[in-house]
Amino acid sequence: MAANGAATGVLLAAGRALGATWADLGLSPRHLSAGLRAGGPPSVLLAAGWSAAVTLPGVRPLVADARIAGLGTREVAAQVLLRIPLGTVLWEEVAFRGVLPAALRAATSPRAATAANAVLFGLWHVRPTLAALDANGLAGRRAARAAAVLGACGATAATDLLFGRLRRGSGSLLAPALVHLTANGLGTLAAAAAHRLGRPAAAAGRRRGTGL
Numbered sequence: 001m002a003a004n005g006a007a008t009g010v011l012l013a014a015g016r017a018l019g020a021t022w023a024d025l026g027l028s029p030r031h032l033s034a035g036l037r038a039g040g041p042p043s044v045l046l047a048a049g050w051s052a053a054v055t056l057p058g059v060r061p062l063v064a065d066a067r068i069a070g071l072g073t074r075e076v077a078a079q080v081l082l083r084i085p086l087g088t089v090l091w092e093e094v095a096f097r098g099v100l101p102a103a104l105r106a107a108t109s110p111r112a113a114t115a116a117n118a119v120l121f122g123l124w125h126v127r128p129t130l131a132a133l134d135a136n137g138l139a140g141r142r143a144a145r146a147a148a149v150l151g152a153c154g155a156t157a158a159t160d161l162l163f164g165r166l167r168r169g170s171g172s173l174l175a176p177a178l179v180h181l182t183a184n185g186l187g188t189l190a191a192a193a194a195h196r197l198g199r200p201a202a203a204a205g206r207r208r209g210t211g212l
Contacts, residue, residue, distance in 0.1 A: 004086075004087045004091035008090055011094055014099065020102045024102045025094070025102060026097060026167050026171065026174075031170060031172035032174055035177075038166050038175035039176065040178065042166075050186040054190045054194055064194040064198065065191040066137070067131075067191075068191040068192050069195045071192065076189065084185050084188065085181055089181045089184065092121075097160075097163055097173055098167075101164065117164065118158070122160070125152055125156040129148065130149065133148055133149075163180065
C-alpha cells in the first residue's frame with residue numbers, strides 16, 4: 001500500500017511535468033459531480049449483484065476466495081477500508097485511467113491509445129491471477145492455467161474499456177474509481193461472508209457423514 005501510494009505520487013508528478021492538466025488526468029474538481037452521477041448507478045448494480053451472490057446458496061461457493069478465508073474481522077476491515085482504496089484503486093485509477101491515457105493520447109491516435117491502455121491493464125493482472133489460482137488450488141494443468149490467465153487478462157482489458165468510457169464521459173476519475181472500489185471492496189466482503197455462511201453447512205455435512 002505504501003509503495004503504491006508513493007508510486008501514485010510519482011506518476012502524478014510525472015504527468016504534470018509532461019504538461020498534463022488536472023482535467024487531463026481526471027482530477028479536476030469541476031467534474032466531481034459528473035463523476036458521481038456516472039459512477040453511482042453501476043456501483044449500485046454491482047452492490048446488488050454481490051448481495052445476491054452471497055444470498056443464493058448455489059452461487060455462494062463461486063464467491064469464496066481462499067485468500068480471504070483466514071482473515072479475521074479486523075483484517076477484512078483493513079483490506080476494505082485501507083488496502084483496496086489506497087493500495088489498489090487509487091494507484092490503478094491514477095495510472096491506467098489518468099496518467100497513462102494522457103501520455104498515450106499525446107503519442108498516438110485516440111483509438112490506438114484506448115487499445116494499448118486496455119492491453120496494458122490486462123497484462124497488469126497476470127501476476128494477481130496466478131496468485132489467485134494458486135491460493136484457491138486451481139493451478140491445474142499448464143493449458144488450463146494458461147486459459148485462465150488469458151481469460152482474466154481479457155476480462156480486465158474489457159473492464160479497462162468500460163472504465164475508460166466512464167472516465168471520458170464524466171471527465172472525472174471518480175466515476176471508474178467508484179465502480180472499481182465497489183467491485184473490489186464488496187467482493188472482499190462477499191468472499192468473507194461466503195466463507196462464514198458456508199461453515200455451518202460444511203460442519204453439518206461432516207456430522208452427518210460421521211453419524212454424530
